[in-house]
Amino acid sequence: MKFKIDFNRHLSKEFFLKPTEWVAKNLIGKVLVRKINGVYTAAMIVEAEAYLAEFDSASHSAIGKTQRNSTMFEEGGVIYVYKIYGIHHCVNIVTENEGKGCAVLIRAGQPMVGFETFKLLRGDVPENKLLCGPGNFAKAFAFTKDDNGLSVLLPELFIQDYIRFSDGEIGVSQRIGIVRAKELPLRFYLRGSKFVSASPRN
DNA sequence: AACATGATCAACT
DNA sequence: GTTGATCATGTTT
Numbered sequence: 001m002k003f004k005i006d007f008n009r010h011l012s013k014e015f016f017l018k019p020t021e022w023v024a025k026n027l028i029g030k031v032l033v034r035k036i037n038g039v040y041t042a043a044m045i046v047e048a049e050a051y052l053a054e055f056d057s058a059s060h061s062a063i064g065k066t067q068r069n070s071t072m073f074e075e076g077g078v079i080y081v082y083k084i085y086g087i088h089h090c091v092n093i094v095t096e097n098e099g100k101g102c103a104v105l106i107r108a109g110q111p112m113v114g115f116e117t118f119k120l121l122r123g124d125v126p127e128n129k130l131l132c133g134p135g136n137f138a139k140a141f142a143f144t145k146d147d148n149g150l151s152v153l154l155p156e157l158f159i160q161d162y163i164r165f166s167d168g169e170i171g172v173s174q175r176i177g178i179v180r181a182k183e184l185p186l187r188f189y190l191r192g193s194k195f196v197s198a199s200p201r202n
Numbered sequence: 203a204a205c206a207t208g209a210t211c212a213a214c215t
Numbered sequence: 216g217t218t219g220a221t222c223a224t225g226t227t228t
Contacts, residue, residue, distance in 0.1 A: 049206070051206075058206070059206090060206080060228095062228090063228060066227085066228095067227095068226080068227065082206090082226090083224095083225065083226070084205065084206065084207060084225090084226090085205060085207050085208085085223080085224065085225080085226095086205090086223075086224030086225035086226070087207070087208080087223065087224050087225080088207050088208070088224095090206060090207085092206090105206060107206090133207065133208065134206070134207070135207050135208060136207090136208075175206070176206075176207095177205090177206050177207065178205095178206055179204090179205090180228095
């Protein structure tokens with residue numbers, strides 16, 4: 001089925017209030033839609049990681065609520081954007097109820113609509129690298145710290161239902177680029193997709 | 203000092 | 216193709 005942007009098929013808040021691991025897994029195959037400079041762009045999420053409210057020392061929320069991570073404690077559906085390594089931004093969607101402190105990091109996407117905009121923001125790179133890796137994903141969608149606290153329940157920024165993959169089509173692994181709690185299997189990705197970020201794709 | 207990263211380059215299989 | 220070292224750079228465990 002061909003993808004077409006349709007606000008009537010956006011995910012509602014209830015989706016993001018579910019358990020973080022469930023949300024991370026079920027975001028694979030959904031499409032993030034954002035209007036950038038008056039132009040709609042869209043990409044299918046192919047890789048995401050869960051960061052939990054409890055027993056997860058890798059989560060920014062593990063130290064409790066601070067100025068930096070406070071949006072992680074908002075209600076599900078809010079986005080948490082932070083700067084990493086002084087250069088890149090990472091985009092998370094907050095999950096579960098207000099006050100919990102959990103979120104899903106979007107790590108990679110497959111471009112669906114708005115190639116021109118993506119290329120403008122990312123430069124001349126191969127299609128499978130446009131939204132590959134959390135920093136590149138954020139850059140392609142023009143997310144910066146200014147967007148921290150926005151929600152994904154807006155006409156100009158939402159997540160659209162698209163492909164429901166079966167359990168067998170979605171891989172699970174350790175999260176990437178962390179040191180603490182690295183053993184937890186909280187990374188979900190579309191098996192075999194050339195748009196996912198890590199090198200062994202399965 | 204560490205950090206939920208990415209680009210680049212050298213050296214390898 | 217892949218792997219590993221190095222660096223860029225701003226906040227914050």
